[in-house]
Amino acid sequence: MSGRRERLAAFVETAAKEYGVPGAAVAVLTGGEEIHVAHGVTNVEHPLPVDEHTLFPIASVSKSFTATALLRLAGQGRVDLDAPVRRYVPELRLADEDTAARITVMNLLNHTAGLDWNLVDADEGDGSLAAFVAQLDRLPLIAPPGARASYSQAGYNLLGRVVENVTGSTFEEALADLVLRPLGLTDTVFDLDDVVVRRFATGHHRTEDGTLTLARPWKSWRAGLRGNNPGGGIVSSASDLLRWARFQLGDGEGVLAAESLRRMQEPTVALRGSTLGDAFGIGWFLRDVEGVRMVGHGGSGNGQFAELLLVPGRDFAVVSLANAGPDGYQFNQAVLKQALELFLGVVEREPEPLPYDEGRAREAAGRYEIDAMNLDIVAEDGRLTLAVGIKPEIRAASAAQMPPDCPAAEIGFLPGDEYLVVEGGLKGQRGFFSRAADGTVTGVDLAGRLFSRV
Structure with missing residues (x-):
């Protein structure tokens, strides 16, 4: 195992230099053992070494946590995934009344609600989920519910309001009660007050002359709005994400029924021609590589990129976190491919484009x-x-x-x-x-x- 760890560490160092990533945290779960590789610094202006507990915004990887919370509420009999969203969010208004009445919780979970990506100008009110939902009548609708899959941040933020109305708590406190505290995810937080007392990575952007500049605001360009937390507001570490992977690959640990975990990893709607996968599960993208089922989710924030990939049939997982854009995405993809080849012997190859037409x-x-x-x-x-x-x-x-x-x-x-x-x-x-x-x-x-x- 030590030889493969050294090869992974060497690859991470080389790839970080190639893609201009100042800091990265990589973690692998294989054969029940954890391997952690850290590279570089948290911040080019005030550098501290990155380690497995350094916090990174994980952006849309947050959706796997939100989906798990909904599955737990469903297991408790408090939410029916096939019920209309209005059963739990009666205040919901959309651009089309028929659509608002028909959208189900499952439509939101597997991105088939027909909602556009997100509200980018939701600047009214106090930034809460209630204020966000009150503005959804301005969101474009791109298809009837259930007609097709299209990835929607707004849909997952709306799920956060379902959680709030069902539990009577804020989304953040409810998620902590339902998921984070039972699993001991002490590095997984939302609030900046909880971030600044720990070591955290700062995002960077590369200018045209190659200079790295700090990305502001820190979490995302919608920073400070709690209404975006269910779809992309979590901050976590490589260590906690590997703990999250263990849970998702396991038997539910009394938090969630094992069959509910497996249900999240089964196809609910097919995807066509997408890098993200061949299908949506519940909170996860699914794809097959050389006949091996992969389950995962990525996220992109302001100069920060995150990837979490599970291979349930091999009890394997890999986490890659990088703090520079735009090439942090390419760095993470390279790390995932290297880990799959190094530990599982699985090689992912890109298709060859056709001649120009x-x-x-x-x-x-x-x-x-x-x-x-x-x-x-x-x-x-x-x-x-x-x-x-x-x-x-x-x-x-x-x-x-x-x-x-x-x-x-x-x-x-x-x-x-x-x-x-x-x-x-x-x-x-x-x-x-x-x-x-x-x-x-x-x-x-x-x-x-x-x-x-x-």
Whole structure:
């Protein structure tokens, strides 16, 4: 085992230099044993060594905790996953009344509610979940409930309000009671007051001249809003996330029935052409690599990236946390692939893009959008490129420093209407184009989200 740990440590050090990551924490669970590898510093301006207890914002990996809390409430008979959300959140109003009445708890859990990604201008009220839900009538709807999967931060934040109304507590306190305290996850917190008394990693952005600058605000560009906590507000450590992985791979430890854990790891809706996976479970993305089932979730914050991957059939897990953007994502993906090959002998290979097709490229070219971002696809000089960034009006209106945009990067077509990003910070991302009945391209999926054509 020591030899493989040394090889993993050497890889982490090399990859961190290659991708310009100042600090990273990597952890592996294999054969019941834990391996921890830490690299670099928490902050380039005030450096402290990263270790397995250093706190990182884990962003959307938080959704696995929120989903587990809902499954525990369901096991207690307090929530029916197939019931309409309005049974628990009667105050819910959406842009369409029929949709508001039909959405179920399960639709939220597996991203089939038809909600757009998130409310990016939810600046009214006190930042609570109640205030967030009160503004959901402004959220665009992209499909009828159950019609298709599209990743929604707003949907998981709405689940947090379900938890609050059912328990009578704040979401954060309820999650602590339902999940964190029973499992002894003492490094897993929400509030900045609980962060600053521990060692924590600061996010970084790389400027055009290669300089690393500190990312502000610390947690995300929606920092301070409790209404975003269920979908992405948890702060944790590599040590606690590996403890979380043990729980998810185990028998429920009296906290959750073993069959409920297994249910979370079974497909509920298929995904097409997605880097995230082949299907959504409940709170998890699912995919098969060389016939081996993988269960996981990633997260991206302000200059910080997190990945948690489980392999239930092998009692294996890997955590990778990095504190620099945009290439912290690429660093984490490289670590996951190396860990799978080193410890399990599983090699994940990317598909080969098809030759450039001018006709298909012209069909796809155009601007697409979600509520927060624009996505531009351009066909020019025998290349098809994809660029994605925060909408200029949102960036201009925000007092917070936001993550930099992803510049144009080449994409290649795969069979059908699928594509692969072949360069840049999104390298390796897969997605697909949606068409209307007459064959017109109407949308593009990226990172599980549907961007509609403008």
